[in-house]
Amino acid sequence: MVFNGFAASISGYFLLAILSVFFLMRWVLFFKQKLKNQIIAEWPFLGSLPTVAWNMNRLHDWITEIFISLGIKTFYLKGLFSKLDYVFSCDPQNFEYILKVNSGNYPKGEDMRQIFDILGDGIFNTDFESWATQRRASHSAFRLIEFRSFVSYTVQKVIEEKLLPLLAHVAREGSVIDLQDVLLRFTFDTIAMTTCGKDPGFLAKELPGNVVAKAIDDAQEAILYRNFVPMLIWKLMRLLNVGSEKKMAKAWEVADNTIIDIILQKKEQLLNGTDESEKINSLLSIFIRSQGQKNEYWSKSRMKFLRDLSLNFIIAGRDTTASGLLWFFWLVCRNPHVEEKILEELKLAFAKKKGNGIGSNKPWVFDSEDLKEFVYLHAAICESLRLYPPVATQKKGPIREDILPDGTTVKPGMQIVLSNYALARMPSVWGKDCLEFKPERWLREDGTTLNNEMISKLLFAFGTGPRTCLGKDMAFTQMKMAAAAVLFNYSIQVVEGHPVSLKRSIILQMKDGLMVNVKERGSW
Numbered sequence: 001m002v003f004n005g006f007a008a009s010i011s012g013y014f015l016l017a018i019l020s021v022f023f024l025m026r027w028v029l030f031f032k033q034k035l036k037n038q039i040i041a042e043w044p045f046l047g048s049l050p051t052v053a054w055n056m057n058r059l060h061d062w063i064t065e066i067f068i069s070l071g072i073k074t075f076y077l078k079g080l081f082s083k084l085d086y087v088f089s090c091d092p093q094n095f096e097y098i099l100k101v102n103s104g105n106y107p108k109g110e111d112m113r114q115i116f117d118i119l120g121d122g123i124f125n126t127d128f129e130s131w132a133t134q135r136r137a138s139h140s141a142f143r144l145i146e147f148r149s150f151v152s153y154t155v156q157k158v159i160e161e162k163l164l165p166l167l168a169h170v171a172r173e174g175s176v177i178d179l180q181d182v183l184l185r186f187t188f189d190t191i192a193m194t195t196c197g198k199d200p201g202f203l204a205k206e207l208p209g210n211v212v213a214k215a216i217d218d219a220q221e222a223i224l225y226r227n228f229v230p231m232l233i234w235k236l237m238r239l240l241n242v243g244s245e246k247k248m249a250k251a252w253e254v255a256d257n258t259i260i261d262i263i264l265q266k267k268e269q270l271l272n273g274t275d276e277s278e279k280i281n282s283l284l285s286i287f288i289r290s291q292g293q294k295n296e297y298w299s300k301s302r303m304k305f306l307r308d309l310s311l312n313f314i315i316a317g318r319d320t321t322a323s324g325l326l327w328f329f330w331l332v333c334r335n336p337h338v339e340e341k342i343l344e345e346l347k348l349a350f351a352k353k354k355g356n357g358i359g360s361n362k363p364w365v366f367d368s369e370d371l372k373e374f375v376y377l378h379a380a381i382c383e384s385l386r387l388y389p390p391v392a393t394q395k396k397g398p399i400r401e402d403i404l405p406d407g408t409t410v411k412p413g414m415q416i417v418l419s420n421y422a423l424a425r426m427p428s429v430w431g432k433d434c435l436e437f438k439p440e441r442w443l444r445e446d447g448t449t450l451n452n453e454m455i456s457k458l459l460f461a462f463g464t465g466p467r468t469c470l471g472k473d474m475a476f477t478q479m480k481m482a483a484a485a486v487l488f489n490y491s492i493q494v495v496e497g498h499p500v501s502l503k504r505s506i507i508l509q510m511k512d513g514l515m516v517n518v519k520e521r522g523s524w
């Protein structure tokens, strides 16, 4: 009897277990099917958040697929409690309207300020009066001839003394190198020098580690995470000092210590009369000189202002420019006919120099004056920024209800995501060949001059309107100078079979880097 009862209960449990597994499998299959079949599947209470999470690793491509499969350029997405929380758009009219025409209604907002809190009260992270004052001051500094010359001088020096020697070393060794890593080192050294006047020495043959570069990577990882989890969760993680928030705290400490150290050194030099900043026209030196030299000018709030200024520019300028160059090189490698045309332009400029008895030695580095002649190269860079915009999406939140040019209603509390990446992939904007790398798109019909109207109307890689990128000219100088020097002196080839896909990051990067072979070109 006892045995029979025991057997019955065992078989009962067994049956229950089989039934549970059966229902669990059905449930999993049902959810998988729902996620697969419906491009924006919605769930009770959770809205579309599970679908977003499911597609997180391919977010930009997923958003693009939605636009294309639904044949629209704007759609809503539901967040928690099925509230209409998000508006995604790739309509150029909406870009122009939100970023320029009615930009006053679309500030960065408190959420973004908290997510990017490491940037303090810097230009990138503030709105209204605080932003306007910094914008005016930074804009004046960027227009100074001294600063512009210092940027060109620094970029040329880093290319000549570090970037090309590193590539020469790789070519001689016949080894392969990760171009993404090299470019991040290149832009870190140049942005640190132009912003703070200090060379971190990150781009050296030995490929050394660097605590500040690591701190910036860690901070960006935490910022990415903060963008996708509810604020309550990451704030709790910060309180407990765990995960990405632990790394963020450390990154913050490193950034503070390093930058404050540099500012204090400058203060010492200024007060002791040993200042070299007359020769070094970095952004920091320009700001420090403009504030006067007396001790009382060095208040705590002024130190914080200088710290925020430096960090904002370093973060704004490093990964963006490296990403712009990386995708450019990759696209050029895949399109030899474009490379050929760029080389023609470079050879012509080089021949002119030679004719004037100026240059014949290799490796040859073009200077800032030469860059003006590189129209096709400029168009090729615009085209790679179109297809792979380093800032792939821009997020904005309206403060008042508004109707966008395409008729979409937006309300306070909503997040508007403008997808630059999807915009490039819209046949209705660019034509059927939208996926092709065609620098000619940005040239007038004569094929020799840039179509500047089109650039200002459709190239949103740097944003537009009052918050348009302050470093745009600087980025072009850097990208054109580096691209010309590398392509003229070396042939870059992507290692066969190297996988290229998007990394989950704020700035468009490659998940596995970009392994390349480098070969020296013969003399022209």
Ligand code: HEM
Pocket: 123, 124, 135, 191, 312, 313, 314, 316, 317, 318, 320, 321, 324, 389, 390, 391, 394, 460, 461, 462, 463, 466, 467, 468, 469, 470, 471, 472, 474, 475
């Ligand atoms: C290819 C390189 C670059 C790209 C694609 C790029 C893109 C952008 C974009 C899209 C914005 C607007 C962000 C928004 O509306 O929230 C922006 C803002 C900004 N960028 Fe860049 N950027 C690049 C390089 C640089 C460089 C080299 C610097 C300076 C050293 C720089 C400094 C800034 C600053 C200070 C802002 C904030 C402007 C403001 O809010 O008024 N950027 N950038």
